[in-house]
Every structure is written in structure tokens, then in C-alpha cells.
Amino acid sequence: MSLARRSAVAVAAAAALTLSLTACGGSGAKAAAKNGSGDITVxxxxxxxxxxxxLPVMLAQNLGYFKAQGIDAQLSDExxxxxxxxxxxxxxxDAVVGFYDHNIDLQSKGKATQSVVQLLQAPGEVEMVRTDQADTIKSPADFKGKHLGVTGLGSSTNFLTQYLEAKNGVQPGEATSIAVGAGSxxxxxxxxxxxxxxxxxxPTISMxxxxxxxxxxxxxxxxxxxKAALGGxxxxSCLYLTSSYIQKNPEAVQKLANAFVETLKWIQGHSPAEITDKMPADYYAGVGKDVYVKALENEKAMYSPDGVMPSDGPQTVLNVLSAFDPTVKGRTVDLSKTYTNAYVQKAK
Structure with a gap:
């Protein structure tokens, strides 16, 4: 997606946000459109x-799994x-591929969304310390007075950072989260x-x-x-959508689940080098192909083998958010409404 198009989407989203806040998870969802070939546009x-x-998103696209399901997947990036x-x-x-924790956070704010395919069974995140600070910052307890990089304020990296602070005795306001994106x-x-x-x-870690x-x-x-850092x-990463879109477009959601489950199976049966060969070259241009492959080799186990939500996962995520998020802490959250395994089970 071009920078201009990304900017246009962001501006349009911001302009429409006020209207969306009155709709519980997008209650005005419409039936999915189809392109000229009859494929469902998502x-x-x-x-x-x-x-x-x-990675499973672009991999599914490049393997042709969306197309095989009759899905015209229009991917955009933030x-x-x-x-x-x-x-x-x-x-x-219509849909987001992001962290599952957003579904819990959104429910506490009156929004109805659901994860339908679980892509990762671990965060894949690393807290990195600047080399000249490594002797000073030896644990999250040393975050006091520090500026901590996250992809965006309110992002999952921000959530996890705030949890590490709270768990290690750093009070709200004693550390500062700075939105710095990822990559370069x-x-x-x-x-x-x-x-x-x-x-x-x-590949930012390797860079x-x-x-x-x-x-x-x-x-x-x-x-x-x-488990060591977060207690479980x-x-x-998951595919999540508003509950109203899911209810309105079960065929489209099933086709998406089919494509992603097939992609996860493909990952399990191929080497990091073979997976990398399916990625655009600019994805590893900053570190080099060999380093990208090695990084993928080190964390390949984070990918779910089947797209199913781990049985103990939602409660761990709720525990993490409840430790610092005032919109979640002390509130009743119905975890069963934040995800469904129905589509991946049918895909299997």
C-alpha cells in the first residue's frame, strides 16, 4: 500500500471515529462486497x-490461499x-490482524469484537535496552525515569510495557512511553x-x-x-473482526479462516529459509536475508500450528490487562465473547 493511500485511510478513520464510538463494535456492518470476478472483497x-x-498475512497472500478461497484480500498497513x-x-x-488483547480492551469499552484465528501462541516481543544503558537497566524495576519505546500509545507493546512496569513496582507516571513505531x-x-x-x-530486534x-x-x-515474563x-497475533461483521458475513469469515489455517500448516511444514523466500525482499532489506532467516529460525515456534485459541490464554491476557488498564481492572469481562474457535475447527 502506498504512503498516500495509508495516509488517506488513517485520515478517513480518524474522521469517522466519532460515529463509530456510538456503535457497539460496528453494529452497522454491511454484507461483504464482491469484485468483478465474484470474489468476496475483504x-x-x-x-x-x-x-x-x-508474517502469515503476506504469506497467505503470496501462496495464493486467499484467492483459492474466493477472497479478494485487500491488505493495508499501519x-x-x-x-x-x-x-x-x-x-x-473489515478486519484487523493484531494482538488478541485488543478484543478484551475493546469489550471493556463497550465494543464487540472477536478473534477468529489465533496466529501466534507467544507475543514474539523483546524488551531491548540501549547498549550504553545495559549496566543501568537490569530489570523492569529500573524503568523509573526512563523513556520506553512502543509502536504506538494504546498498542499491545504499550500494554505489555505497562504490565512489566506494574509487576516490578514502577508506578504510573514514573516511566514514559514514547511512540516510535518499528523498523527504521x-x-x-x-x-x-x-x-x-x-x-x-x-526483524527490528536483529537490526x-x-x-x-x-x-x-x-x-x-x-x-x-x-510464561516467565507474563505468568502464562x-x-x-490473531485475525479479529467486529461481532456484527462476523454475524453478517459468516461465509467470508469461514473462507478467511480456511486460508489462515492452511497457511499455518504450511509454516509448520517448511523451513525458515523456505518461508523467507515467499516474503517480499524489502521485508529483510534492513538486516539481510541470512539474518532474517536466523531470526525466524529462533522464533518459528511462536506460530500456532492450527489457529486454535490456547485454553489458558485468554485468562492470562485478562490478568495482564487488569494489572494496569483502568478500563479493564475491576470490570466483568466475558472472555467467551472475545474469541471463537468455531471457524478454525470447521477449517480443520
């Missing part, structure tokens, strides 16, 4: 298409999941000493290490690492 916004945590969420609620896109903008924020630490994903700018502090690229299984 506009999907991703919180960073070139991030490895969202650097932070919170911006994609806003665009969907404003009716500018995140690297620049480290290089220019705009932030002392920050949470990001591959930082390659340049000697930062070192890992907390690694959540594996299920084990996520933490499902992250």
Missing part, C-alpha cells in the same frame, strides 16, 4: 505487515495495532538516544543487535519466555 489492516509476528483497530471501528476496513524509526529512536529501552519484534545499539532484556519470542500462555 479489507484487512495489519499492525505492521513486514513484522515477523504478522505501524501500530491500535491504529488498525481504530480504522476497523470506523468502518474503513525504532532503530533511529535508539540511535538518537530518544529512548533508553523499548519493546519490538523481528538493533546488528548495529550494536541494543541488547535483549526480556525475551518473549517463545511460549516459555512469555499469552496468545498474541
Amino acid at each position: 479489507k484487512i489492516m495489519v499492525g505492521g505487515l513486514n513484522k515477523q509476528i504478522y 505501524p501500530a495495532g491500535v491504529d488498525a483497530e481504530t480504522a476497523m471501528l470506523a468502518g474503513q476496513v 524509526t525504532f532503530v533511529a529512536a535508539m540511535d538518537n538516544k530518544q529512548i533508553e529501552a523499548g519493546m519490538t519484534t523481528e 538493533l543487535q546488528q548495529k550494536g545499539l541494543a541488547k535483549p532484556l526480556i525475551d518473549m519470542r517463545t511460549a516459555e519466555g512469555a 500462555t499469552y496468545p498474541s
Whole structure:
């Protein structure tokens, strides 16, 4: 998607947001349109298409799995999941690939959305500390007075950062979250000493290490690492939509689930090098193909093998959000309404 088109989507989403806030999860959802070939058109916004945590989206496109299902998947890109969420609620896109935690946060705000395919069973995130701060910041307890990079305010990286602060005794306001995006903008924020630490994903992690700018502090690229940091299984990247869109367009949702489940199976049966060969070259231009493959090799286990929500995942995510998010803390959240396995089970 061109920069101009991304900007147009963002502006339109912001303009329509006021109207969306009065609709519980987009209650005015319409029947999905079809293109001239009869394929169902679905506009999907991703919180960073070139991030490895969202790799299944472009992979499904390049493998032809959307097309095979009769889906005209129109992919667009935003650097932070919170911006994609806003665009969907404003009716500018039909679906989002972002972190599952947004569904819980949105329900606490009166919005009805659901995850229908779970792409990752671990966050794939790493808290990176600037190299010259590594002797000072040895745990999240040392975040006091520091500037911490996140993709966007209200993003999942922001959620996880705030949880690490709360868990380690850092009070609200004692650390400052700075929205720095991912990729080159995140690297620049480290290089220019705009932030002392920050949470990001591959291939940004490898870019930082390659340049000697930062070192890992907390690694959540594996299920084990996520459990150690967050207290349990933490499902992250997923395909989610407003509940009204799902109810209005079950055929389109099933076709999307079919494509993603097939993609997850393909990932399990192929090597990181083979997966990388299916990615656009500009996705690894910043680090080089070999480094990209190695990064993918280190975290390939984060991808769900079947798209099913882990049974203990939603409660872990609710526990994390309840530790710091005032809109979630102390409120009753019906986790059963934040996800469904029905579509992936039928796809299997």
C-alpha cells in the first residue's frame, strides 16, 4: 500500500471515529462486497505487515490461499495495532490482524469484537535496552525515569510495557512511553538516544543487535519466555473482526479462516529459509536475508500450528490487562465473547 493511500485511510478513520464510538463494535456492518470476478472483497489492516509476528498475512497472500478461497484480500498497513483497530471501528476496513488483547480492551469499552484465528501462541516481543544503558537497566524495576519505546500509545507493546512496569513496582507516571513505531524509526529512536529501552519484534530486534545499539532484556519470542515474563500462555497475533461483521458475513469469515489455517500448516511444514523466500525482499532489506532467516529460525515456534485459541490464554491476557488498564481492572469481562474457535475447527 502506498504512503498516500495509508495516509488517506488513517485520515478517513480518524474522521469517522466519532460515529463509530456510538456503535457497539460496528453494529452497522454491511454484507461483504464482491469484485468483478465474484470474489468476496475483504479489507484487512495489519499492525505492521513486514513484522515477523504478522508474517502469515503476506504469506497467505503470496501462496495464493486467499484467492483459492474466493477472497479478494485487500491488505493495508499501519505501524501500530491500535491504529488498525481504530480504522476497523470506523468502518474503513473489515478486519484487523493484531494482538488478541485488543478484543478484551475493546469489550471493556463497550465494543464487540472477536478473534477468529489465533496466529501466534507467544507475543514474539523483546524488551531491548540501549547498549550504553545495559549496566543501568537490569530489570523492569529500573524503568523509573526512563523513556520506553512502543509502536504506538494504546498498542499491545504499550500494554505489555505497562504490565512489566506494574509487576516490578514502577508506578504510573514514573516511566514514559514514547511512540516510535518499528523498523527504521525504532532503530533511529535508539540511535538518537530518544529512548533508553523499548519493546519490538523481528526483524527490528536483529537490526538493533546488528548495529550494536541494543541488547535483549526480556525475551518473549517463545511460549516459555512469555510464561516467565507474563505468568502464562499469552496468545498474541490473531485475525479479529467486529461481532456484527462476523454475524453478517459468516461465509467470508469461514473462507478467511480456511486460508489462515492452511497457511499455518504450511509454516509448520517448511523451513525458515523456505518461508523467507515467499516474503517480499524489502521485508529483510534492513538486516539481510541470512539474518532474517536466523531470526525466524529462533522464533518459528511462536506460530500456532492450527489457529486454535490456547485454553489458558485468554485468562492470562485478562490478568495482564487488569494489572494496569483502568478500563479493564475491576470490570466483568466475558472472555467467551472475545474469541471463537468455531471457524478454525470447521477449517480443520
